[in-house]
Amino acid sequence: MTGIKICGIDRAKVLEAAIAARASHVGLVFFPPSPRFLSSADAAALSLQAKGRVIRVGLFVDPDDAALTEGVATGLDAIQLHGEESPARVAEVKARYGLEVWKVLPVATADDIARSHAYHGAADFLLFDAKTPKGALPGGMGLRFDWSLLTAYRGPTAWGLAGGLNAGNVAQAIARTGAPLVDASSGIESAPGVKDVTKIVAFCAAAHRGA
Template identity: 65%
Template structure:
């Protein structure tokens, strides 16, 4: 089985971007949620995107953004995909995909088998489902370093491609891959020294652990 694809989310500096590329990540995430410590402005995103072009795929992360906000960031940044990380319904997800003509990833918060089963509703609307940990009410929707019971998505089969997120670190990602068979893994806080501050050594260690897995 090939090693999973890797996404390093919350990239906000050239150093972190270069570390992700050196470590052979397939995707980087640019966070456009203003409340996040990983938020990047359209100007920052444009600079990072230009540096990344042709070297790694760029996914923009949005939380319940309206069309105007999506259009603003998409215009400023040459994105290869959109990640919807809020409460977007299958209908809204399909609408975004149709309007902007980019692949759409839908993050789903998981705490139970019912949460996983909800992924089937996004068949035909999303290009990829990202199973993530459910965060406490009122907290940020992701990037909290929380994980969930990976057995809930072990060898998940559905009509939509999928990936695993939520509390993945260099120390636990190989175990997560072995248990779930995830074809893609996504980390943000797991490769940071502080919220929003990427650690280049941890990025390298994370990617190496995945590639060995």
């Protein structure tokens, strides 16, 4: 079964919809500039609701240790690093918190796939996402990259696909890439940061059909 991550969970109703639709992971955003940002109190409430039912992944962008500690305290199963974190920093975070650590790698060219090798042994999971324009948010922009670039990936680290995925293209994405996990955010929203339950259900159904 292909894993499904619904990123940017913001409300109890949305979380319940994701779980009912058989998502395997949910993402809680701890990056203040994002329209999907959660306060620690809201994240803790959602995390408690999700505990034992779905894997909880906290999304951070170049966080310092204080931000990570506060986020991890809300109750997370994994840490997703979505900034310019080096392999050494990824390994440090893993050692400090003892949680699974994901590293997001922005992709525009084959060279971006090749640089993933630097993270083998540091990250537990690699998430290939579309590279966004300079000055824009690092993800959740609805952009996608050329999926054929992933044929160059031969690394030992588990991986997933993000970037511009929605109910209309996720089955094709799985068929073309063999992605073990797909991650959606803006493609399941009615407006930036506003998750759409109907779109979440449709996305998960399409992903399960394409698996």
